[in-house]
Amino acid sequence: MGPTPSFWIVAGNAGHALAAVLLASLAILTSRRSGGTREGQALVVALALTALWSLRHALAGILSMDRLSDGVAETVRNGAWLAVLALHVRRVDGAFSLKRGRPAVLVALGLLLVAQLGFDLLVGEGAPLNAGVLPVFRSSWLTRCIFALGGLIALHGLSGRRDHPAKARQEAWLGAALAFMWAYDFNHYMFAWLTGDHASSIGPMRGFVMTLVAVMIALGLRTDGMRRVALSRAATMRLISAGIIAIYLLVVALLAMASSDLSAPFGRVAQFSVLFALAVSVLALLPSASLRSWLRVEVSKHLFAHRYDYRALWLRFAATVDESMHADIPLNQRVTRAIAEAIEAPGAVLYLRDEQGGLAGTCDWHWPDPDEAGARLDPRLAQRLEQASWIIDLRRDWADYGSLLPAWMQRSPHAWAIAPLLHREQLIGVILLASPAARPRLDWEDLDVLRVVCGEAAARISEARGRAALAEAQRFDEFNRRFAFILHDIKNLVSQMSLLASNAQRHADNPAFREDMVLTLRETASRMTELLQRLGRPEPVGDAAPGTLLLGPWARELAPGWSAGLGLVQVEGDVAQPVRADADGLSRALGHLVRNAIEASPAGRLVRIRLKPEGSEAAIQVIDGGSGMTPDFVRDQLFRPFSSSKRNGFGLGAHEAQLLVQGMGGKLDVQSAPGEGTCFTIRLPFADRVASAPDYSIKTIRNTG
Numbered sequence: 001m002g003p004t005p006s007f008w009i010v011a012g013n014a015g016h017a018l019a020a021v022l023l024a025s026l027a028i029l030t031s032r033r034s035g036g037t038r039e040g041q042a043l044v045v046a047l048a049l050t051a052l053w054s055l056r057h058a059l060a061g062i063l064s065m066d067r068l069s070d071g072v073a074e075t076v077r078n079g080a081w082l083a084v085l086a087l088h089v090r091r092v093d094g095a096f097s098l099k100r101g102r103p104a105v106l107v108a109l110g111l112l113l114v115a116q117l118g119f120d121l122l123v124g125e126g127a128p129l130n131a132g133v134l135p136v137f138r139s140s141w142l143t144r145c146i147f148a149l150g151g152l153i154a155l156h157g158l159s160g161r162r163d164h165p166a167k168a169r170q171e172a173w174l175g176a177a178l179a180f181m182w183a184y185d186f187n188h189y190m191f192a193w194l195t196g197d198h199a200s201s202i203g204p205m206r207g208f209v210m211t212l213v214a215v216m217i218a219l220g221l222r223t224d225g226m227r228r229v230a231l232s233r234a235a236t237m238r239l240i241s242a243g244i245i246a247i248y249l250l251v252v253a254l255l256a257m258a259s260s261d262l263s264a265p266f267g268r269v270a271q272f273s274v275l276f277a278l279a280v281s282v283l284a285l286l287p288s289a290s291l292r293s294w295l296r297v298e299v300s301k302h303l304f305a306h307r308y309d310y311r312a313l314w315l316r317f318a319a320t321v322d323e324s325m326h327a328d329i330p331l332n333q334r335v336t337r338a339i340a341e342a343i344e345a346p347g348a349v350l351y352l353r354d355e356q357g358g359l360a361g362t363c364d365w366h367w368p369d370p371d372e373a374g375a376r377l378d379p380r381l382a383q384r385l386e387q388a389s390w391i392i393d394l395r396r397d398w399a400d401y402g403s404l405l406p407a408w409m410q411r412s413p414h415a416w417a418i419a420p421l422l423h424r425e426q427l428i429g430v431i432l433l434a435s436p437a438a439r440p441r442l443d444w445e446d447l448d449v450l451r452v453v454c455g456e457a458a459a460r461i462s463e464a465r466g467r468a469a470l471a472e473a474q475r476f477d478e479f480n481r482r483f484a485f486i487l488h489d490i491k492n493l494v495s496q497m498s499l500l501a502s503n504a505q506r507h508a509d510n511p512a513f514r515e516d517m518v519l520t521l522r523e524t525a526s527r528m529t530e531l532l533q534r535l536g537r538p539e540p541v542g543d544a545a546p547g548t549l550l551l552g553p554w555a556r557e558l559a560p561g562w563s564a565g566l567g568l569v570q571v572e573g574d575v576a577q578p579v580r581a582d583a584d585g586l587s588r589a590l591g592h593l594v595r596n597a598i599e600a601s602p603a604g605r606l607v608r609i610r611l612k613p614e615g616s617e618a619a620i621q622v623i624d625g626g627s628g629m630t631p632d633f634v635r636d637q638l639f640r641p642f643s644s645s646k647r648n649g650f651g652l653g654a655h656e657a658q659l660l661v662q663g664m665g666g667k668l669d670v671q672s673a674p675g676e677g678t679c680f681t682i683r684l685p686f687a688d689r690v691a692s693a694p695d696y697s698i699k700t701i702r703n704t705g
Contacts, residue, residue: 015207017058022214023051030221039087046080047217053077054210071120071140078147079113081178082106085154088171109150116143141193148186155179173220177213184209307445317342317453321460330632331464335457336365339419339431342453343446347414347434351377352461358382359430367434368414377430378404385420386427391450392418393442417442419450421458428458472640490528497524546664548578548687549586551611551618558587559609569594573611575618579684582664586682589660589668592653593622593680600626600678620682629672638670 027047030040053073086106119140155175184206319325320338332350340348347366351359359377364370381404385392392401394415402410409415409432416435421428431454442450500517508514552574559569590609597607601624610621629638639658661668661682672678 012204012207013058015205015209015211016054017207019207019210019214020051020054020058022211022218023047023054026214026218026221027051039084042080042084042087046077046084049077049080050210054207057207072117074144075113075116075120078116078151079110082109082113082151084174085151085178088174089154105150105154109147109154112143112147112150116140116147119143138193141189144189145186145193148182148189151182152179152186155182170220173216177216177220180216181209181213308449313342313449317456321457330363331461332363333365335460336363336431339450339453339457340365340433343433343449344436345416345433346436349432350429351432352429353382353427362429369412375406375408377406380404382427382430385418385430386422386425389420389422391420391442391447394418396441417446417450419454421454421461423455423458423462426462428461431457546580546582549581549583550578551575551620554583555590555609555611555620558590569598569607569609571609571611575611575613577613577618578687579618580665580687581684582660585660585664586684589657589682590620590622592657593682596653597622597624597626597678597680600624602626614683617683617685620684622680622682623677624679625677628674628676628678629670630674634670634672 024047027044030047031044053076056073089106155178188206317338320341321331321334323331323334326334332352336348336350340346347364347368349364349367350362352362354360356379358379359382361375381401384390384401384404390397394405394409394417398405398410405418414434415432417433418430419433420430500521504517552571556571559571594607594609601607605625608621608623610619610623612619612621639654657680658668661684664684666682666684669681669683670678671681
């Protein structure tokens with residue numbers, strides 16, 4: 001026997017010895033944790049029998065190549081693994097055809113093993129090869145080939161237990177090990193059947209195969225299939241680069257060989273042209289930063305597990321934004337926090353688009369510098385982001401977007417990225433994210449996550465605005481219905497007053513009638529006052545042309561009417577220069593503000609109207625000593641119709657006052673804080689020239705206070 005067969009036989013026996021040790025150890029460990037289940041007991045028996053089969057090979061020494069090395073032992077080994085496979089397959093869900101086909105395959109394999117066992121017992125263990133028994137040997141090899149092929153078919157879909165992912169991964173490792181073992185058996189016996197004898201190396205190499213089988217089973221049993229072996233990104237990039245170089249060299253060699261058959265001098269010219277073209281293409285592509293960036297992104301996307309757990313990320317995002325779980329937190333704050341947590345940013349600021357098209361700071365979540373969070377962003381930035389849908393990396397994209405961003409973002413150590421919130425190609429707002437300590441730059445996975453969560457956040461905000469608009473329309477409908485009821489009450493009061501006026505001509509001298517008339521008038525006046533307080537009636541503004549008005553005497557004459565008998569009103573200061581204003585509209589606006597101030601102040605507390613000049617404008621301040629308002633209410637609800645801090649209030653007074661003041665070219669501001677009262681300030685421009693003094697009589701000015 002030559003040296004090569006001896007080497008392969010010794011190496012194979014060593015592999016069998018190692019496999020026997022591993023399989024026996026697995027059998028002992030599995031017997032301790034099997035829990036008495038039939039699957040566990042069958043697995044222990046199969047591991048033990050396979051260990052004995054490998055041990056027999058390891059102790060047999062250098063066997064003669066003309067003897068059948070093992071027959072009964074291998075058949076019993078296959079029978080044990082077939083039993084394990086049958087116990088696992090019966091728990092696997094699958095199509096109807098698979099449920100009926102697998103048992104048939106398993107039964108056929110069992111019958112085949114019985115026939116194989118008959119061959120083994122007929123020939124006997126270690127029987128010498130001769131011309132008489134060679135047909136029996138060949139039939140035995142063919143039978144083992146058929147069994148190995150049937151075993152591979154029965155393994156199909158073994159790891160299909162969706163209800164138990166850990167068990168499915170464990171069965172996948174077990175199935176892979178059996179597939180590896182039976183696939184090698186099929187090739188080994190098929191080669192023996194075709195050639196009529198044993199190969200010098202294929203048979204002994206089964207020892208190494210069984211070692212690998214033992215390792216695969218160990219991975220499945222001891223780690224529940226969760227252990228993953230993966231190269232690092234750096235190693236993978238180097239391997240890919242080496243592969244590209246190898247492909248390049250192979251292409252060069254093939255083209256050179258193909259062109260070498262051409263006759264001279266065309267062959268040399270063709271070879272030179274091919275090499276020149278390939279060299280130019282390499283020099284053009286390799287230095288390309290975009291190509292390298294594209295290659296890194298593709299490798300990271302398709303060869304590695306993602307950094308984010310997308311299922312957990314989406315569940316956390318939905319839970320944070322969910323109104324039913326955080327009803328006490330405004331939607332804008334929930335959205336800001338959800339986006340920041342999704343991208344693992346330590347802080348964020350949300351900017352929403354306002355009526356002027358700009359981006360106003362709405363709220364922040366854990367932003368390190370609150371003064372920065374209140375800044376307003378350029379409307380041009382909103383327009384550009386709406387068109388480009390671009391996520392701005394402030395460090396990398398400052399050259400392109402720096403002219404549209406405030407300078408403090410470049411200086412800030414926290415500002416990291418700006419992501420647009422787009423819904424149906426319309427920009428709802430943007431979010432400024434603080435930089436995580438571990439990721440100074442955005443990568444492709446950050447961009448994908450931001451696009452998804454920002455799109456969902458924009459849809460939530462847009463949906464909330466739609467619901468608010470619908471609710472506002474419903475409130476207007478309610479107001480119209482309530483207005484119809486009030487008109488009905490006014491009609492009844494007018495009818496009562498008309499009847500009273502007609503009776504007064506006939507019964508004016510009757511003392512009893514006069515007494516009833518006084519009571520009726522008092523009750524009617526009380527009802528009218530109540531109706532006026534319930535009805536905040538906004539009317540179209542801007543129809544009357546502004547005139548000139550001296551605020552001091554005008555305000556002092558109308559102050560008692562604004563109070564409506566509900567409190568004290570004091571006018572302070574004066575403005576000598578007349579202003580441009582609509583006297584009727586200004587009276588209605590101040591009437592709303594004064595009445596709100598009286599209702600917000602404690603009983604008997606003085607409400608002050610302060611007049612003073614401020615540059616080119618006159619300021620009218622309405623100051624109360626009430627409980628004040630929160631900044632969120634002032635910013636988001638004060639001037640919106642049907643938003644009121646008073647119970648059962650319509651919230652139309654401040655809204656109408658703002659419309660009236662803006663209609664005459666003025667501005668209405670408010671300063672308020674909880675526990676410190678409120679100051680409304682109306683600013684009106686001075687008139688171009690002093691006009692003749694207008695008539696300030698109450699008869700010429702409608703008072704809606």
